[in-house]
Amino acid sequence: MNTALGPDTARSPRDVLADPAASLAEVMAAVEAAEAERSSPVARIGVSAGATVDLLGLYLRRHALAAGVRVEVSQGNFDDPLGDIDRFAAEGVDCLLLAPFLDTLAPAFEARAAILSDEELNAREAELSARWRLALAKAAGFRTVFLCGLHRLTAPVAGGDRLDAVVERLNRALREEAAAHANVRWIDMAGLVADLGRRAAFDLRFYLRNAAPYSPALLDAWARQVTAVSRAWGTRFHKALVLDCDNTLWGGVLGEDLAGGIRLSPEGYPGNVFHRAQSEFQALRRQGVLLCLCSKNNPADVDAVLATHPDMVLRDADIIAREVSWDDKVAGLRRLAQTLNIGLDSLVFLDDSAFECEAVRAQLPEVTVFQVPASPPAYLDVIAAIKDLFLAGGASADRADKTEQYRQRAAALAEQARFETQEAYLASLGLTVTLARDDARRVARIAELSQKSNQFNLTTVRYSAGDIERLMQDPAAAVYSLEVADKFGSAGLTGVVVVRCEGGTAAVESLFMSCRVLGRGVEFAIWPAIFADAAARGCTRVRAEYRPTAKNAQAADFYDRLGLPLAGEADGVRTYETDIAAVAPPPSPWIKVMHD
């Protein structure tokens, strides 16, 4: 533990960024310091998630810096991929990270999944497919889109439960959508959670309060994976793996143990570790990686092992170029790069000798260096990291295995939910808005929403329950509360409008909505009913205003979009006023507005 070590320790930002045990505060300080030294970002990433993942941005910046580049990260709204994608595109974001969250598909979805009927599950899957088909189509212009798979938050009942099957099915539907787009990369969240362990991956304290389920450790691992899959945001193109021989391809030293003494048998330890390593390297070669040797040995001895050793997996034909001599390895690597006509930064070098690794790191910093660990089992982790470097996010990882399987799936449901436009998609949801005026049963919830709403809150007036009660009793005021429902159920009370009638003018004192329901047209659909009500109470004019805060910039032009003319602007406060009869809100025919 870094007890009482603040971020002002003597370590350089570079050391902190590379240290997996660095504390959150240290990483924050190091990221700020390291970014100050780098001018232009190589990527601008927009994060759109169904959970609060604020710190993911920090860790994405961390791993980019550790790979020698800088990225910028923008956070989207809660569970609003369609709106986020539009906003990100307008902001010049070029890469997207999209992370749907299982438990957000419906309130407490995980708890309810076990009792969903097959029909409900089918409908859920169709809705998910439709939403993400639309999102991925909208995202077609982005350089890279990382689509993160769904995963469970709760532990399975011993022996397994239905949720695993539900998750698997929904993920298959998502991957099917991803397969249609060349710019989409899949991030296996369930795998990340499993790798870290469920208990270490989640922090339920902040899930229930802030919808933030992930521990810093999981967010860090997630960002590391995305950075690897992005190939350091398009700055890394590794092509060749340069292998040492002794204690790398086999156990022991060929010059001393001779061909009969090196350990390489799949049947014994540690030979089985090296046999497995060679099998992994051969698999890499088959996927397009160039394999080279760089070894201090007698060339004829190595040739003989390649040609005749019974346990060798790699053979002469697997090796595209070799530097086997007593010459130094830095010179050998330079010659290999020349021979293959590739840059030194395309080389990955693997050697068991700390001396050789250090020499290459010092003299050829462009080369990516891995050292074979002294303990054979740890070697497998190093190989996994090397595979990640070459294969993560590559065409083979994303396409080869899945395309056929997914295309063959019976498509009845998918067809049914295939929509050409966002309007058709929205129409399929069967959206209803129930508008209630001065509903005393909702006082507590209305006050709570006024305290919590930040982003879509036009004037950010914070009401207590007592304030709301007084407004409801005031004959000159009206508190409208709205409930949004779709074919999957109700989202509960999700928006509030407070209007005061003053001398023939309906003054909109407050408008705030939960971000969960934005992007569906609800914010426009309610106005005809509210204006009609105001007119019935003798109002002929409407007045409204937008007051800026640190968080409500997205609502700045809402009244413009509603069709109200701007009457004045001072200190960022925008005032609108016009005849009620002159306002024509944009139509939203897919929403049915009802009165409670």
Added chain:
Amino acid sequence: MIDEAALKQVMGTVLGVPATAIGPDASQDTLKSWDSLKHMNLVLALEQSFGVQIPDADAADITSYALIKVVLEELKAAA
């Protein structure tokens, strides 16, 4: 006792202000950047930097420098 300089350093880093801006009366009411999101990050950062586990009951409530100091000292004393 808690290293107050280290505490101010961690709070300053997470809240995006100089450590010198963290006075004894610093709280969610005096520091504009201390919103609910930053508060969550602050709890996580304090746990890592001071090697403690802040119980759920306290996590939401420690919204001032003074309260954080009290809770950290209690946790350290109990450890």
